[in-house]
Amino acid sequence: MELIILKTNNELWLMREANRIIAVILTDIKAKIKAGVSTYELDQWAEEKILSLNARPGFKGYKGYPATLCTSINNEVVHGIPSKKRKLKNGDIIGIDVGCIYKDFYGDGAYTYPVGDVSEAAIDLMNTCKKSLLEGISQAKKGNRVSDISNSIDKCVRSKGYEIIRDLTGHGIGRELHEEPQILNYNSGEKGPKLRPNMTLSIEPMISNGSFEIKTLDDNWTVVTVDGSLSAHYEHTIAITESGPEILTRL
Ligand code: MF3
Numbered sequence: 007m008e009l010i011i012l013k014t015n016n017e018l019w020l021m022r023e024a025n026r027i028i029a030v031i032l033t034d035i036k037a038k039i040k041a042g043v044s045t046y047e048l049d050q051w052a053e054e055k056i057l058s059l060n061a062r063p064g065f066k067g068y069k070g071y072p073a074t075l076c077t078s079i080n081n082e083v084v085h086g087i088p089s090k091k092r093k094l095k096n097g098d099i100i101g102i103d104v105g106c107i108y109k110d111f112y113g114d115g116a117y118t119y120p121v122g123d124v125s126e127a128a129i130d131l132m133n134t135c136k137k138s139l140l141e142g143i144s145q146a147k148k149g150n151r152v153s154d155i156s157n158s159i160d161k162c163v164r165s166k167g168y169e170i171i172r173d174l175t176g177h178g179i180g181r182e183l184h185e186e187p188q189i190l191n192y193n194s195g196e197k198g199p200k201l202r203p204n205m206t207l208s209i210e211p212m213i214s215n216g217s218f219e220i221k222t223l224d225d226n227w228t229v230v231t232v233d234g235s236l237s238a239h240y241e242h243t244i245a246i247t248e249s250g251p252e253i254l255t256r257l
């Protein structure tokens with residue numbers, strides 16, 4: 007039994023503001039991403055910026071997570087913990103995932119960025135992941151089902167020969183970071199719940215150019231590909247409206 011919380015129109019305005027803050031972070035951090043910068047510096051900058059926009063970090067303290075950002079480099083899929091010791095290198099790709107709370111509502115979004123000159127392989131992986139997210143979002147309309155989102159992400163990623171990380175999913179979002187429904191990034195063959203106006207969803211495909219197998223490192227957070235293959239992750243929070251999907255985290 008799915009219990010998907012529909013937001014009131016007033017709550018939707020708060021969700022818009024929370025997620026606009028996420029879009030600001032993901033846009034402005036781009037200029038900070040260069041070789042030699044530590045993931046700790048990025049985290050400090052993001053925390054200050056969120057506070058200056060009258061919100062607070064959404065991940066810090068969530069199940070004990072210690073930072074504002076998740077910074078996941080190369081074979082790290084998600085939940086990489088920022089560190090002074092971890093400096094970006096030319097050719098890396100880095101996934102930045104950021105959450106905030108604005109007037110009791112969560113914003114959540116992620117983007118993968120190149121550091122300096124990256125390989126064609128990395129660029130294609132990032133572009134495919136971003137494209138699959140947009141194709142998933144295009145299915146996020148009234149009358150469709152959650153599985154229509156999943157299936158179109160699946161189709162886009164597989165058509166390029168990449169694998170989808172299956173153990174991690176997108177989610178509903180609102181007063182909680184993770185609400186129902188769960189949004190798979192692959193076609194499970196099952197029909198999901200119907201999409202209705204005023205649902206708010208975080209859609210977040212994670213893909214790799216090797217195997218989908220993942221493991222969690224000893225820090226209990228960092229999720230990596232077991233085979234060391236490159237991974238990309240993009241996430242938008244959207245609202246279902248009468249006239250279709252509205253991307254609340256649009257950069
Ligand atoms: N975007 C991720 C998610 O929705 C980030 C969660 S990191 C955590 O699951 F630290 F908050 F768990």
Ligand code: CO
Pocket residue numbers: 114115176177208210241
């Ligand atoms: Co999320």
